[in-house]
Amino acid sequence: xxxxxxxxxxxxxxxxxxxxxxxxxxxxxxxxxxxxxxxxxxxxxxxxxxxxxxxxxxxxxxxxxxxxxxxxxxxxxxxxxxxxxxxxxxxxxxxxxxxxxxxxxxxxxxxxxxxxxxxxxxxxxxxxxxxxxxxxxxxxxxxxxxxxxxxxxxxxxxxxxxxxxxxxxxxxxxxxxxxxxxxxxxxxxxxxxxxxxxxxxxxxxxxxxxxxxxxxxxxxxxxxxxxxxxxxxxxxxxxxxxxxxxxxxxxxxxxxxxxxxxxxxxxxxxxxxxxxxxxxxxxxxxxxxxxxxxxxxxxxxxxxxxxxxxxxxxxxxxxxxxxxxxxxxxxxxxxxxxxxxxxxxxxxxxxxxxxxxxxxxxxxxxxxxxxxxxxxxxxxxxxxxxxxxxxxxxxxxxxxxx
Numbered sequence: 001x002x003x004x005x006x007x008x009x010x011x012x013x014x015x016x017x018x019x020x021x022x023x024x025x026x027x028x029x030x031x032x033x034x035x036x037x038x039x040x041x042x043x044x045x046x047x048x049x050x051x052x053x054x055x056x057x058x059x060x061x062x063x064x065x066x067x068x069x070x071x072x073x074x075x076x077x078x079x080x081x082x083x084x085x086x087x088x089x090x091x092x093x094x095x096x097x098x099x100x101x102x103x104x105x106x107x108x109x110x111x112x113x114x115x116x117x118x119x120x121x122x123x124x125x126x127x128x129x130x131x132x133x134x135x136x137x138x139x140x141x142x143x144x145x146x147x148x149x150x151x152x153x154x155x156x157x158x159x160x161x162x163x164x165x166x167x168x169x170x171x172x173x174x175x176x177x178x179x180x181x182x183x184x185x186x187x188x189x190x191x192x193x194x195x196x197x198x199x200x201x202x203x204x205x206x207x208x209x210x211x212x213x214x215x216x217x218x219x220x221x222x223x224x225x226x227x228x229x230x231x232x233x234x235x236x237x238x239x240x241x242x243x244x245x246x247x248x249x250x251x252x253x254x255x256x257x258x259x260x261x262x263x264x265x266x267x268x269x270x271x272x273x274x275x276x277x278x279x280x281x282x283x284x285x286x287x288x289x290x291x292x293x294x295x296x297x298x299x300x301x302x303x304x305x306x307x308x309x310x311x312x313x314x315x316x317x318x319x320x321x322x323x324x325x326x327x328x329x330x331x332x333x334x335x336x337x338x339x340x341x342x343x344x345x346x347x348x349x350x351x352x353x354x355x356x357x358x359x360x361x362x363x364x365x366x367x368x369x370x371x372x373x374x375x376x377x378x379x380x381x382x383x384x385x386x387x388x389x390x391x392x393x394x395x396x397x398x399x400x401x402x
Contacts, residue, residue: 003304004082010308011085014384017375020392027400028391031081032065032099033057037127039105041119053124055103057137058084061394064135065101066091066332068142069149071117075104086303086325087332089387094329094364096336099391101137103128109144118152125156132157134166134343140335141170151175166342169335178338180353181331186220188330189301190228191358193284195365196297196322196379205229207283208247210295212236214263217301217328219254221286226250233282236274237263243280244269293319300324315378323380325387326364333360 008029015025035055043049054077057065067087070080080102088100105124109117132139141150150168154175157167165176173179180187190204197203209230211218214237222232231247239262242248249268256266264271278285278293285295293314298321300306305324306314314321334357341347348356364386371389372382 004078004085006304006308007082007086010380010384011089011388014381014388017377017381017385018389018392020388024392024395028059028388028395029085031056031058031084032060033131034077034081035103035128035131036077037124039120039123039127041116041123043116044113051105051107051120053103053105053127054080055128055131055137056080056084056101057131058100058102059088059391060099060136061391061398061400062092062099063097064099064133065137066098066140066335067101067103068140069145069153070102070104070142071107071109071144071149072104073106073108075106080104083303088391089384090325090329091332091336092387092390093326093368093383094333094336094360095367095390096333096360098138098332098336101139102142103139104142117149121149121152122156125153129157129160132167133161134164134339138166138335138339139168140332146170147172147177150177166339169338171338176338176342176347178334178341178353179348179350180357181334181338182216183220183224184334184353184357185217185301185328185331187224187354188333188357188361189217189221189286189299189327190224191330191361192322192327192365193225193286193297193299195362196299196320197284199369200320203228207231208233208281209284209286210234210277210280210282211286212277213302214253214257218286219257221301222248222250223254230284234272234277234280235263236272236277240264241272241274241277242266242269243272243277295319298322300327303328311380321379323383325380326368326383329364330357330361333357 037053038050039053040050084100084102091098150171153168158164171177204225207230209225209232211222214235233245234243242263252268281294284297286299286301300323303324367386368382371386375385
């Protein structure tokens with residue numbers, strides 16, 4: 001099931017539990033605006049090349065729309081649509097005053113030079129600058145983009161609208177980026193995990209963890225779990241997988257990966273078939289899932305890691321699953337803090353950022369649990385009913401449902 005079908009299915013199940021009327025349900029599902037632009041740039045060799053850029057603005061009932069911009073050869077309007085919709089519910093679950101959006105350009109960033117990427121980013125910004133803005137739609141980095149991409153967007157947008165640091169988040173610190181932003185998604189995953197484990201009178205310390213993915217999010221999750229006394233017994237990424245039943249020395253693995261660019265050959269563990277990682281016995285699996293996992297808890301640090309069919313099988317097996325719509329909301333929550341700091345022109349220290357993130361993640365978990373009790377449902381539906389209900393109420397209060 002593709003991302004759009006999966007997200008829409010979860011939305012409809014939540015809508016049914018909430019008893020929303022069909023007219024309101026339809027208006028919540030349809031995107032506010034879909035933008036498609038042609039971006040033509042000269043390459044370094046002087047030839048012209050064209051790319052298609054998208055921005056799907058899903059909903060703004062609760063505030064400016066918010067979501068990443070991805071550069072990837074397979075940027076597909078359906079997937080962008082699903083992720084924009086997911087952002088609407090995610091920001092509502094975290095209770096931050098945003099709606100949802102997502103965007104991207106169909107290109108292979110690795111095949112473009114830095115100057116070509118800059119030209120492409122600036123042309124894309126020129127085409128959409130009057131449709132994004134501090135109180136309209138606030139982009140952020142996503143797959144294939146980074147803080148530098150946001151710096152170019154900020155600069156290009158500011159040529160039209162004056163200095164506007166709050167127009168994008170995930171910026172370099174020197175241009176108004178927030179301290180703690182780089183670690184935010186991973187740190188949010190850990191705070192969410194701690195909130196879930198506390199429900200079962202457990203703590204991170206002493207439990208075994210398997211982490212699939214050792215990029216920005218996975219490496220921060222591993223580092224923070226290791227610091228808290230959790231035992232990371234297996235990790236994988238595109239380069240390979242490594243396991244150690246006594247626990248991997250995560251700081252050493254980070255140093256090794258930094259030096260070699262790979263997990264393969266790390267002396268502090270044995271190599272493992274990456275396909276076996278998901279079925280490795282452990283207490284907590286982060287972030288993906290298959291039907292025959294041997295974990296007690298699954299924390300979805302990535303978007304859409306679990307098919308709805310697998311979801312049902314895992315629920316029947318008694319596996320507790322913390323859904324992506326909540327578990328990886330740390331990134332957008334600290335993006336919100338960055339936006340607030342930019343608007344106020346007053347920056348926070350990192351301790352304040354992390355303390356506020358913990359408060360938001362913990363409160364969101366308790367709100368999800370309340371919805372689970374009200375609607376007699378699992379955590380995924382608890383999160384969806386919480387998010388959808390907040391957006392539906394804002395829509396009705398604004399008088400938009402007619």
